[in-house]
Amino acid sequence: MVVRRGNEKVYVECKSIKDYSAEQDRLIRELGNRVSGRLRKLKRHWHVKIRTKRRLYGNSLNAISLEIENKAYANDLSDSYIQDSDTSIAFKKIAEPDQLVPGSFEVPLDGEYGTASAEVILDDFGIQYYSNPTTIEVETDVKYDYLPSIRGDIRNASQKIPDGESAIVHIQIELRDAKKITKIADAVFEDVRALIERDHKRINAVVLCGASIRNNSKPDENLINFEFVIIPNKEAHHPLPPWFEIIGSYPDVMLDGLGEEGELEFRLRTNIPMSMQRGRYLQRRISGHGLRQFQIWQSFSDVLRFEIFHPNLGRLVRSYDFSQVADGADHIVKFAWSGGNAVVYLDGEQLEEDASSQRATLASFTRNDIPDFTRR
Amino acid sequence: MYDIEADNMPQNKNHFSGTQNCSQEAMPYGQGLLSGLEAGQLTVVKCIRCFASTPRGANAMMEIDHSSIAASLDELRQLLGREFCKEQLESYTLIGTNFFDGNRLEAQSHPLAGPWVRLCQEAEQSVRDECLELSPGSIWVLLLLDVLQRLVAIPGYERIVELLRQRDHFYPACFEAQTAVSYHDAGYSVEILEE
Numbered sequence: 001m002v003v004r005r006g007n008e009k010v011y012v013e014c015k016s017i018k019d020y021s022a023e024q025d026r027l028i029r030e031l032g033n034r035v036s037g038r039l040r041k042l043k044r045h046w047h048v049k050i051r052t053k054r055r056l057y058g059n060s061l062n063a064i065s066l067e068i069e070n071k072a073y074a075n076d077l078s079d080s081y082i083q084d085s086d087t088s089i090a091f092k093k094i095a096e097p098d099q100l101v102p103g104s105f106e107v108p109l110d111g112e113y114g115t116a117s118a119e120v121i122l123d124d125f126g127i128q129y130y131s132n133p134t135t136i137e138v139e140t141d142v143k144y145d146y147l148p149s150i151r152g153d154i155r156n157a158s159q160k161i162p163d164g165e166s167a168i169v170h171i172q173i174e175l176r177d178a179k180k181i182t183k184i185a186d187a188v189f190e191d192v193r194a195l196i197e198r199d200h201k202r203i204n205a206v207v208l209c210g211a212s213i214r215n216n217s218k219p220d221e222n223l224i225n226f227e228f229v230i231i232p233n234k235e236a237h238h239p240l241p242p243w244f245e246i247i248g249s250y251p252d253v254m255l256d257g258l259g260e261e262g263e264l265e266f267r268l269r270t271n272i273p274m275s276m277q278r279g280r281y282l283q284r285r286i287s288g289h290g291l292r293q294f295q296i297w298q299s300f301s302d303v304l305r306f307e308i309f310h311p312n313l314g315r316l317v318r319s320y321d322f323s324q325v326a327d328g329a330d331h332i333v334k335f336a337w338s339g340g341n342a343v344v345y346l347d348g349e350q351l352e353e354d355a356s357s358q359r360a361t362l363a364s365f366t367r368n369d370i371p372d373f374t375r376r
Numbered sequence: 377m378y379d380i381e382a383d384n385m386p387q388n389k390n391h392f393s394g395t396q397n398c399s400q401e402a403m404p405y406g407q408g409l410l411s412g413l414e415a416g417q418l419t420v421v422k423c424i425r426c427f428a429s430t431p432r433g434a435n436a437m438m439e440i441d442h443s444s445i446a447a448s449l450d451e452l453r454q455l456l457g458r459e460f461c462k463e464q465l466e467s468y469t470l471i472g473t474n475f476f477d478g479n480r481l482e483a484q485s486h487p488l489a490g491p492w493v494r495l496c497q498e499a500e501q502s503v504r505d506e507c508l509e510l511s512p513g514s515i516w517v518l519l520l521l522d523v524l525q526r527l528v529a530i531p532g533y534e535r536i537v538e539l540l541r542q543r544d545h546f547y548p549a550c551f552e553a554q555t556a557v558s559y560h561d562a563g564y565s566v567e568i569l570e571e
Binding site: 209 | 532547558562
């Protein structure tokens with residue numbers, strides 16, 4: 001599409017990248033159901049734990065399923081390993097066929113995905129028993145690398161932009177959880193910036209986008225939460241027109257002070273409890289062309305994430321645990337940056353970046369990816 | 377000195393629409409939509425109010441309650457094409473299929489089919505109960521209506537609507553539609569070009 005004002009125009013290319021994890025969920029659910037059915041049919045009341053380190057495809061699904069079936073036919077409980085998909089499978093017998101076990105069927109499963117099934121009966125006295133249980137547990141340790149797809153989209157988009165024009169490339173990552181866009185952006189930001197500055201000078205900026213429904217929206221705010229990460233290209237051949245503002249930018253006068261070094265002071269007003277502001281931007285200043293950026297985002301575990309971007313400085317991200325900051329009083333927060341370093345002061349005292357806060361953030365991202373166990 | 381307070385910050389500036397008085401279920405977007413539907417949670421909603429805020433403030437663009445949802449569905453049929461809705465969306469059912477066939481059918485169908493059928497069912501029930509009760513997937517379909525209502529004002533929009541009808545291009549087309557509408561709402565003249 002082309003965006004115009006008067007005689008000036010900006011080309012906007014839109015691209016979408018699939019969320020691999022959604023497809024993996026579907027395949028893993030299918031694997032669990034397929035295997036569970038075979039085991040029940042052969043009266044192997046086992047707990048099967050599958051650990052895989054590679055992305056699953058139809059073929060690997062078949063190979064894993066076949067291996068489990070062969071083990072069930074042979075009544076062999078020894079561990080298996082499938083090299084092609086880097087998958088290990090452990091088996092454990094949990095009941096004899098038709099053995100009645102009193103109580104309800106509850107299986108603590110540690111893996112990310114699982115299915116558990118059993119026949120449940122009530123006797124004449126109303127006492128519950130279960131029999132013929134089967135449990136399947138799947139743990140994955142798959143790292144998704146979105147960079148190759150993003151590179152491919154940038155290359156394709158770049159070819160469509162006419163010479164002598166300025167352009168923005170919007171790339172949507174079809175995530176189930178838009179918060180993951182931050183994590184993906186952290187992983188690819190500098191690589192994408194280097195790529196467009198070196199090879200794609202027709203592109204003025206790449207914007208990574210993700211969308212989800214906000215789970216704690218207030219009545220007067222958008223339910224849909226759109227996350228934008230603008231990766232600007234300072235080497236672009238043709239500058240964007242001054243009137244143009246990239247979607248996802250939040251221009252403000254404060255940006256005038258964002259140089260290669262500096263400091264910003266804020267009053268953290270806690271008359272609104274911090275718990276009410278979780279998952280929200282406390283400060284968000286992004287110039288219309290994305291070349292100056294400053295944001296403070298409060299995570300769902302009250303970690304404040306400070307993020308600054310300057311074309312000559314690159315992108316600096318610092319996270320601090322603010323969960324202990326008392327509500328009901330004002331605090332002075334100072335963010336200072338210089339020469340690739342950044343520090344935060346709270347009421348005059350320098351904070352140490354909390355490694356555990358980083359872990360907490362990553363852990364919460366991981367947990368959000370995991371669906372509930374399905375039990376039948 | 378600047379005040380840090382989320383209430384002072386636009387969390388989602390002008391460019392996209394949203395809803396008010398609405399459920400707060402975390403709803404997956406894009407591909408994850410189908411897995412979200414499996415949760416099967418319904419939420420009572422007073423009304424769905426979409427708005428696009430411009431630099432001058434928020435403007436309500438669309439409001440739906442139990443008395444207007446049938447008309448909204450009809451408008452969506454009109455915008456997407458009645459023939460497409462009849463052939464690809466309204467004929468969709470998983471009734472009578474086993475797990476594997478159902479899974480396969482779901483993967484081969486148009487991504488809008490499942491949410492559409494469910495929205496129609498929930499709309500009928502809402503009219504009967506005189507209370508709007510919708511699942512996250514249904515809310516998401518209605519938000520698509522909001523985008524389409526504004527998309528038709530943009531020259532060349534027909535190409536995106538055509539892509540919305542194609543299973544493999546549906547999600548990218550949704551994104552392109554939203555992006556086009558966002559720039560349009562921001563006060564720019566937008567033209568959707570041929571591929």
